[in-house]
Amino acid sequence: MAKRPLIPALLLAAVFLAMPWRPAPAGEIANCFSQGLQGSCTERVLENVQFKAVVLQFVDPAKTDLGESFSRLMWREILDNISNLANAGVILAYDRQGEIQRALGDKDYRLFLESEYHAAAEAIAQQLKTQMSVWGAVIADGDGLLVQPFLTLETGQGPWTTLTMHSGAIHDLALGARIAGNRLNLQPLTASRQHLFDRPFVTRCSLSAGCPKGVPLRAGASNDSPVAGYVPVGSSIQAIDMQREWIKLRWQTDKTAYVNIYHLEMFPLRVTFSNRRDVALRASAKSGSSQVAKVNLDGDYEVLDAARGAGAEPWYRIRQGSATGWVAGRLVARRSYIFPAVNLIGGLFRYGRGDYKGATEALQAYLAEAPEESNVTRAAVYQFLAASRIAGGKSIDRGVKAALADLDRSAELTPFDPAVYNLRAVVQLGSGHGLMQGLKDIERSLDLDPSDADAQRLLATMVDLSNRHGLEVLGIDQDLQAAARYIDALREKYLRS
């Protein structure tokens, strides 16, 4: 048996995007569908942003008038989540006039979504050249609402959902496999209509002329509606409902008014701390303000109020024991939004932009806060997590070990999906420590689906490598002859001519 030393520079995880860093606006609205999907606006939206998602107006078969509102809420939550990420953008696409759009046959795009679901979202993502489509449905649910978000990953916008490992020893050797699950049905949210808006909103001024009197409140949900009054910038408001971009709020105890969501900051519902000791709870959202209490913070805390501090850093007012006070956002390990999927989408943004450490944290946060998520979605998230560890791992061995553990978990969740075995084979073969295990995974994958393209490609690569007597590149301290025989048997059984 040929024994070889460790292969130098074996691993290079090339996931996507070795592109120049270029700051870009984080979000932009496109009323793209008023002129049909072929409308010129679709070509202009965030054109220069390299990695982007589109949030589509949620379909609203029950006519709750919340379809656009929920897409706006999610859009803002995603923007909050990725606010520190360069060259990433989120488009909000909505159809204000409700006109029948003919760009996709004779269907309104919402009807298109309602009937075609993920296939429609993919088509729209292709039009807008985005990597992700976020969309959803608002459905009447007894006396409450069911809000079902969906996430469609557009694999045509670059190979960002493929994990490829290159060999440093053989220059043309690349092992790659797609990450499973590009059509994800996310965990639905069920609640009463009012509860869905029961969250911290804080006023800000978005008028170019400033807000000398404060943020204007309107009597109705329109800019044409008379001004009902003003509230100071930085005030917390009590939202009770929403109509398109207008938040309805309770005002002066017994009155209601509307404020444009552009004049509101949105913050997480909960924040999580990881074993923070002797944290000062402050009387206001400033480092210099007086200390209310010194506390240890570990676990989840409801955000009672929120504000922007110096340098636009978010501050959160929380309760610990009997003390209530403000804590700086930099101490927070995880933010939880009304839609748990925001952390998943944020993680995918980071993965796509090459921030693998951030991706790992966000994806782990998502897995922690969405334990009831479907097995298919969780399996896909574990695969992205594994890919993030491989791509961002400083220590190859540690990264590979953690990635394999993630992939094992993924295989438990979807044991009949060849994709997870393909991916695990790539990691095992690419790391040089699991030649036989990698081959077994290829066999497992082909056994589940003999026509699986990735498994076929992986096997063809291995056959080629074996024919070139190059297996030692992938097999440290392993029985290469046995591996060659195994490859031969797999070729006989599965490989198409």
Add this chain to the structure above:
Amino acid sequence: MRPLWAVAAAVLLLLAAGRASAACPVTGEVKLGDLPIADADIATVLGGADPVSRGHSGADGRFAITVDPLPRDMQVLKLVVTKPGHAPVLRLLLKAAGSGCPLSPQEPVALDPGLPPAGTTASGGTTATGAGDTETKLCAKRSSLGLTVFIAPYRIYGGGADQAAERLNRDLPEIVHHRILAFESSLAGVTSFPDVSVETICLPLTAAQGERAQEVGHNLNALGVIAGEGELRDSQGKTVIDLVSVFRAMPAYKSYAGVPLSIEDTIPSDSLRPSRIAEQMRDIWGKQIVLAYALQQLASLPATPDQAEIGKLTALMVSLRKTMTADDPLLGQVEQVQALLSDLKTGP
């Protein structure tokens, strides 16, 4: 050699005894309204084969025939009741778990009072509006393509449950439809999906009324029938509902029909929402529909099927299985359909 002969004889005797003791009685009653119907023709059909057992109803409308236990890979025996002047009525008799015998129909087989429309037959599955299941009575239109799931109104028993049941029945169809579409479209690598619709019927069916649900489903040419019921009860000072939902896929291929899936749940009475039921069922409804669709397509294949069609159905099943965990309640059914497809691939 003598011991060998003795063993062989003993085995033959055992086999013969086994066969004799395994004969299965199938009994029932044929009625027209409240009247017993004599001399109706009773036949059982296994898969697409000719009748395997025949008999007639007596003067009291009752019949009793004997059939063999169902083969291991077959789940259902068709019972066809015909009487000149009436539409034939088809009943599917499910296999009992232990004995392998088909279960006798628990309710009388009801004949339609009128003549069958010209050119229709029960075995063709085109009409057979037996049991008085008129569209008016069911408040539903018969599905022309066989791609409709019908939901019977849930009944909630117990004081003060009317409103909850009303809300549930009002919103459940939309949520079920949404769940089915969402699941179907999330299947990777499958390009076309059945355009399934969800409709309601006004005839309540209890979860235990399997035969009746089958009958209604067949008469409406349904892809599936969902029925459920719940009961309010007190649990540690709080009111809870014991809820059971049953999904029955209608299509059958040869002798294989999907097994009805029953899901039970206990929820606080104030959480009785359609979404709560949908949550409990997760993607089960969507998976059931894909399975039912595959069976429907299998049943419609010609005697010498096109390999491309088999390939499409195989890909659909592979895609469906990808979504499953090792303990998915529908995994066995998917693998059974995969085996049927595999037989077609390798068959003559």
